[in-house]
Amino acid sequence: SSELTQDPAVSVALGQTVRITCQGDSLRSYYASWYQQKPGQAPVLVIYGKNNRPSGIPDRFSGSSSGNTASLTITGAQAEDEADYYCNSRDSSGNPWVFGGGTKLTVL
C-alpha cells in the first residue's frame, strides 16, 4: 500500500502561522483530507478537496497541494488548535484509503 509521511511534531507561537505537511505518491493523483483529533476525542474533518472547510471550521484553516505534498496551514493559531492532525487520501495502490502518521501540534 501507499504511504503518507508527516512530521511527528510541530510547534507554533500563539497567533502565528504554521504549516503541517503530508508527503506521498498518492497525493500526485488525489487530494488530501485533514483531520484534527484532540485527546480522548474522535477525529474531526477540517479540510477536504482542493481547499474546502466543513461548516463550523474556522477560516484560519486552509489547505494546499503541490506535487506529492499536501499542506494544512493554520493562520493565526489559537490555543484550541493544539491537537494531533492527520492527513489521508485515496491509496493509489489498490486499497481505498491511507492515513499519514499524524503531527502533534503544540501552541506555545
Added chain:
Amino acid sequence: EVQLVESGGGLVQPGGSLRLSCAASGFTFSSYEMNWVRQAPGKGLEWVSYISSSGSTIYYADSVKGRFTISRDNAKNSLYLQMNSLRAEDTAVYYCARESAGYMDVWGKGTTVTVSS
C-alpha cells in the same frame, strides 16, 4: 442531527471474536459508503475496512484480511464489523466513519476493543 454511534467493544482473549456495530441516524444511510478506522493506544489512525453503499464492494487492510468481515444492513441503518481470530495488536479504539465524495466527513465516538489474556 447526523450521528454515528459504535457499540460492541470489550475485553476478549487472543483468538476470540467480537462483533462491532455502528448505528447511523440523521441521514440516508443507504446512500453512503462507510469505513472502519482504528487507533491503537498512543498510535495514529489506521484504515481497516470499506463497504460501498449497496454492500457490493468491500475492501480490507492487509492487517485484518481473512479475519475481519464488514457488512451493513441498510434497512436497519447499521454497519457491522465481525472480528475473528483477534490478536493483541488488534487492541484499539474502533471508529466508524461516513465517506462522502473522497473524504470521511462524519465519525462516531468510537468503541474500545482490548485483546488480552
